[in-house]
Amino acid sequence: MTTLKPSTSVFKTIVRTVTPLLISAVVWTGQRLGLHVNAGTATEVAGVVGLSLSLAVPPLEKKWRWFGLLLGWVGAPSYIKNPTKAQIESENLKLQAEISALTDGAYPAPGTPVAITLAPNA
Numbered sequence: 001m002t003t004l005k006p007s008t009s010v011f012k013t014i015v016r017t018v019t020p021l022l023i024s025a026v027v028w029t030g031q032r033l034g035l036h037v038n039a040g041t042a043t044e045v046a047g048v049v050g051l052s053l054s055l056a057v058p059p060l061e062k063k064w065r066w067f068g069l070l071l072g073w074v075g076a077p078s079y080i081k082n083p084t085k086a087q088i089e090s091e092n093l094k095l096q097a098e099i100s101a102l103t104d105g106a107y108p109a110p111g112t113p114v115a116i117t118l119a120p121n122a
Contacts, residue, residue, distance in 0.1 A: 013073075015066075015073050016071040016072055018072070019073075020051075020053035024050035025046070025052065027042060027049055030042070059074075
């Protein structure tokens with residue numbers, strides 16, 4: 001069983017997707033808080049900043065790795081290849097063998113009635 005790590009999982013994708021949106025929101029919010037820029041200009045600047053970051057940074061990051069910081073995380077996300085059916089079945093058989101080795105007949109099979117006797121404390 002593999003576990004997801006922040007550097008190789010969906011978390012990294014979310015950060016790199018949301019960062020340009022957050023930067024655009026900061027630009028637009030600045031206008032709402034009283035910067036002397038009209039709403040149309042703030043919206044255009046926010047759109048250009050967000051779109052530029054989303055489109056320009058990934059190709060530049062291939063050449064200069066530090067450009068990834070503009071998207072909130074250096075390096076594009078990578079994902080683990082899905083296992084094949086044969087690998088899953090092999091892992092399943094291995095786990096079943098481990099379980100049977102641990103129990104080794106010491107426990108009754110599932111569904112078998114078990115008698116429980118209660119004895120008073122001495």
